[in-house]
Amino acid sequence: MLLPILSKPFLIISFILLCWFGNIRGQYSITGEVLDNKNLPVAYTKISVVRLSDSSTVASSMTTLDGKYKLQVNNMGEYFVSLISWSYKNSRVPVSIRELNTIIPAIHLEPSEVNLKEVSIKANRPLYERQIDRVAVNIGNQNTLVSGSVLEVLEKLPGVKVDRQTSSLSLNGKEEVGIMLEGKIVNIPLSSLIQMLNTMEAGNIKQIELITNPPAKYEAGNAGGLINILLNKRTTDGTNGAYTTALGFGDFDKQRLAVNWNTRKKALNFFGDLSYNRDRSYRRFENYKTITTNASNYSSAIVSSRFPTSANYSGRLGLDFSLNDKTTLGSSIYGLLNTWDQHVKSRGNIYYRPDSIVNLGIFNSENSKKTLFTGNVNLAYKIDKKSNLDVDLDYLYFYNKNPNFYENTYADAANKEILKDVFTSEKRTPVNIWAARTDYGVQVNKNMKLEAGYKVTLTSLDNLVSVARLLGQEYVPDPAMSGRSHLNEIIHAFYGSAKWNINKNTTMNVGLRYENSDTHLTIIEQKQVVNRNLGRVFPTLFLSRTLNANSTLLLSYGKRISRPTYNDLAPFILFLDPTTLYNGNISLKPSLSDVYTLTYNFKRYSITTEFINTIDPIFRFQPVLSEDNRQVFMPINLKNNKIYSALLYIPVRLSDWWQIDNSLQGVLQSTQLLSRGRLSDSYYRIKSTQNFMLSKQYYIQVFGSYQSARLTGASRTSPSNKIDVSIDKKWLASNDRLQLSISNILSDRYHVTSINEGNPNFSALTDYRYESRIVRLTYTHTFGNIKLEVQRKINKAIDEIEERVIK
Incomplete structure (x- = not known):
């Protein structure tokens, strides 16, 4: 009964009133000092306050030259203070906060026996x-989680669904994920984006943030x-x-260097x-279809x-330079x-009832190339202590060349x-995007922070699709399958929060964002034009309530928009067989969504419920009859x-070596x-990751997932499952790592069935079988030394660029 209630306005009002019943108070302060075994102050020690219930860090700082420290937390409860120093042994001290001002007795640190010539400092976080x-x-x-690719890590996270076959990505059952x-924002086609994530090393990643309902600062x-x-x-x-070097083998070989x-x-x-x-x-691929008409x-x-x-092949270069204590200049x-070389051999039958049959043989070769270049210049300026x-x-250039022979x-x-029948098809698409933004933030007081910003994005691209058939000794253009199109778009956005x-x-976070998009798409040969000017206001609201030392409640609301991407609108031709193809749809409209989310956290456990109501939803790769x-x-x-969902996260720690x-x-x-009226459907998804730490050098991970059959627009997708196993060996002295992994142990196969949307005389089933049981050996070697030099930490704001994703 909880999910339908989420769509009622009184829930938001009740939650706001609940928040007001608490007494308005300042933060709780923690003070103390850190000394060595000779009672001398220890400077530049990292101090962190960690909540005991879920091991989350709530505040951190460094000791001053005289070993003093002062931190502030929002809530009473049970905590421990973690101390990390480059020349002393790490330490932790339990603390119970019950008053506005808590004084911790002097903490004494023991000298470290670690050789300081080469040392790496790490603080464990949940x-x-x-x-x-x-x-x-x-x-x-x-x-x-530090071996393999970023895409492999994403596949294991709760609520994330990666479909490599259809190049799709969803979060809590929602697509249109940026x-x-x-x-x-990485502003490239989603298929290229998934390939990019598959080449990025997980060892380069510090953190992944899952933002299911983005605040006003982000593009709607x-x-x-x-x-x-x-x-x-x-x-x-x-x-x-x-x-990193990796060698793998499934049906064929795989290599990776990074x-x-x-x-x-x-x-x-x-x-x-x-x-x-x-x-x-x-x-x-197996494709079956039946058409029954009077004709x-x-x-x-x-x-x-x-x-x-x-x-x-990918590469990145970046430079950050601190001009002074207030100004940081960066560029990257x-x-x-990406090259894609594919050869396809197909055979089949076409039946013309009652007794006519045609055998069909198909050969197709594809040699596509995608090129991407991005450049960024950013400036972070600290006006004063509060603002x-x-x-x-940003600039982006993307070029897609996709020739095919049939x-x-x-x-x-x-x-x-x-x-x-011999013919060729080719698609050429150059894309140019410029984006600029500015953000201003000010800490009004210890309880209030304001932010505002403006962003503009300009997009210009061309698309050429050409199909030519071999007639005699010459290829003759097919005007019915060919076309040129051009897109110009500008998006202005203003926000305040x-x-x-x-x-x-x-805690409450409220925001308002206004976006105006002006889109002009021209399909030259067909003389079709899309001129669309759309201005919308997108409100957001986030509320957080700490119920007790172990429990918190989070509520959020946001209005979102899904604009058709250029690939959705502009025509392109990709043949699966002579009577089956992929194409765009110039008549697509934007869709609007209202998203309500409620999350309850208890210690390390959580349950998130969500309700999404979408008008004019866009569903891709839907089988229809032309x-x-x-x-x-x-x-x-x-x-x-309408989507109602519930996500339950249950971590289990059976022992120190099994989580x-x-x-x-x-x-x-x-x-x-x-x-055909309204169709209702339900499905579920289960993920489980077993981590075994056999010693400080050996780790085993077993990952399994299962998703039941589900409805996707006007088609139904069969169940899917996945099991991966990896064994890691780590060398403590050098931090090198060797991993043996087996992915897709079960068969990677599923099928999509049409539900006859719009035409009861048409039915289709497409069965997809992809490579399974891929064995990969990966070796990672770390190099370089860290010269430990005490220095002042430069506070830098996170650089944000909001751009529209072209999928």
Whole structure:
């Protein structure tokens, strides 16, 4: 009964009134001093206050020259103070906070026996830290999550669904998910984005933030939420990094090479990475369809064997320079080259009832190339102790060239050739995007912070699709399948937000964002034009209430928009067989969503419930029947989609060497179709990660997931499952790592069935089989030394760039 209530306004009002019943108070302060075994002060010791119930860090600072420290926390309760010093043994002291001012007796540290010439300082943090508007996943602290790719890590996180086959990504059952790297939207097609994440080393990642309902500061276009990936950055002088090499084999071979480095010298920080990833694989598609009309009775069965080879080359260079205590200037560039070489052999039958049959043989070759370049310049300026200003400028260039060759051979029942159809298709798409933004923040007092900002994004791109058939000795253009199109778009956005600590147990974050998009799409040959000017206001509200030392309650509301991407609107042609193809849909409309979320945390456990109501939802790759009786996979708008979901996270610590992370998600979905009324469906997803620490050097991880059958727009997808196993060996002296992993132990196969939306005389089933049981050996070597030099930490705001994702 809880989920439907979420859609009622009185829940929000009741929660706000509940927050006011607490007494308005200041924060609780903790003071003390740190001494050595000779009673001398220990300067620059890192002090952290950690909540005992869930091991989350609530405050941190460093001791002064005389060993003093002062920290503040929002709530009473049981904590412990963690102390980390570069020349002393780490220590922790329990503390019970019951008064506004708590004085801790002097803490004495013992000298460390570690050789200080080469030392790495790490503070353990819990895997999941829940904040008012996001969940932070501390990847860098987990021994079993630092091998493999970032994409493999995402697949294991609660609520995240990665579909490599359809290049889709969802968060808590919602698609339209945006990926951010260091707070900046990665503005490339989703298929290229997934390839990029598959080449990024998990060992480079410090933290992943799951933002299911983004606040006003973020672009409203990511209706499914945001995933922010934060990289490791050194704060001490020196040069260090790692290189990785990996060899794998499934049906065919795989290779991966990567290197990353970070050099810091006082106010200058230089960082970068290079990677190469090559993957040969095998895929098998089976497509069955039946068309029954007064004019024809037709069915077909096509089986295709696909042999793709993909190669990715990527590189990143970045520089941060602190001009003074108030100003930091940064810049970065990133490049990606993806090549896709595929050969397809297909055979099948076409039945024209009552007694006519045609045998079909298909050969297809594809050699596509995608190029990406991005550049960024950013400035962080600390105006005074309470206010700061961030300015950012980004440029993106993306080019997609996708040529295809097709040869279709038709034969009669005796396998005598009747006709040979040879044609080519090519798609060329250059994209140019400029984006600029500025953000201002001010800490009004200890309980109130205000933020405001402006962003503008300009997009210009062209698209050329050409199809030519071989007639005699020459290729003749096919005007019905060819076309040129051009897009110009500008988006202005303004936002304002306020974070208010109402009392010691209640925090509220409220925001308002206005976006105006002006889009002009022209399809030249068809003389079709889309001129769309859309201005909307997007409110957001977040409330956090601490119930007691072990429990918190979080409530949020946000309005989001999903704009059709250019690939959704503009025509493109990709043939699965002569009568089955993928195409765009120029008639798509934006969809609007209202998102309500309620989360209850108890110690390390949590349950999140969510209700999403979407008008004109966009569903991609939907099988429909065209006027010339072709099966076309294309994006379509349906009338309405309602999603009720609940996500339960259950960590289990059986012993010091055996820990389990479990998540269970249930989803109830109700979709209003265009012609068949409303369809209701439910499905569930289970994930379990078993971590075994056999010793400080050996780790084993077993990951398993299962998702039941589910409704996706006008089609139904069969159940899917996954089991991965990895064994890690770590060398303590060098921090090198060797991993043996086996992924997709079970068969990676599923099928999609049409539910006859819009045409009861048409039915289709497509069965997809992908490579399974991939064995991979990965070796990572760390290099460089860290020169431990006590220095002042420069406070830098997180650079944010909000750009529209082209999927």
